[in-house]
Amino acid sequence: MFAIFLTPAYAPFAIAFVVMIGIGLIEAIGLGLGHLDLDGDLAMDGESGGVLDWLGLGGELPVLIWLTSLLGCFTLVGIAVQQVATTLLGMPLHWSLAVGGAVVGGGLLNILAANGLARLMPGFETTVISSTDLLRRRGTILEGTAQRGQPARAKVIDHHGQAHFVMVEPHHDTDSIAQGEIALLVRREGALFYALPDTDALLHAI
Incomplete structure (x- = not known):
């Protein structure tokens, strides 16, 4: 089963999964990198980030947690795309086609996931300062x-x-x-x- 993740069709998603685990470890050991500044200024209480708010990056969720979520969604959608393609076509899609679908689908899924995480993890708000x-x-x-x-x-x-x-x-x-x-x-x-x-x-x- 795991051998398929070493094939070219699944390689981008295997790499994304490894990177996701690495970022998760960084957050877990508390290196404090999750609160990277995205716009060159400090997070401002009560300000709307526009597109960043829509993406789930309005300041309540550390950027590395957001990135971990994005990589996870990308990996899940990519594997799902390849599994469906294998079932319907008898073989997975070329990796470039699968990546394109996973970027779109994973990005949309991550919007829901990131905004959900921001609501479920209010403790992160304590490190967002004016x-x-x-x-x-x-x-x-x-x-x-x-x-x-x-x-x-x-x-x-x-x-x-x-x-x-x-x-x-x-x-x-x-x-x-x-x-x-x-x-x-x-x-x-x-x-x-x-x-x-x-x-x-x-x-x-x-």
Whole structure:
């Protein structure tokens, strides 16, 4: 039975299944990669994601869980297509035809599955934060030097222990925050955060 999954007609679905298991293991051991940022900004509470909401990626479901679901649906539909083709035609379809059908059918099935998972797993909502929740948190400058008009990339850890990568400029025009230095996020405009260098002893109490 399992030998058929090694044939070319079933190979794409066998590969998808292996990748699905790998992603599931990543989530299971808690590497925290499920909350990848899809649009370059943080998930915003109450905002509609349009197409992403329709696909089940409106922020309530971690992206790797969504991808695992998609791969599972793709695998199931692909195997079903090949089994039906074998029953009706006496042989499976060419893998490219089966993949095309599985992409369409699996994608539609995953919309239902992902939205269902989002409703059944409310615990994931606890790690979806508003970007304003990062204010008064400290971040480390990763690349370059943050200067007024020249933002630098910083890593900020939220209260769930999740890492967020944001662009930072100094709050004061005359300040600069070099790579490796710590900064306290004090305000935000759009996707850009403004920070104070964490060198002032008065800031340590915050």
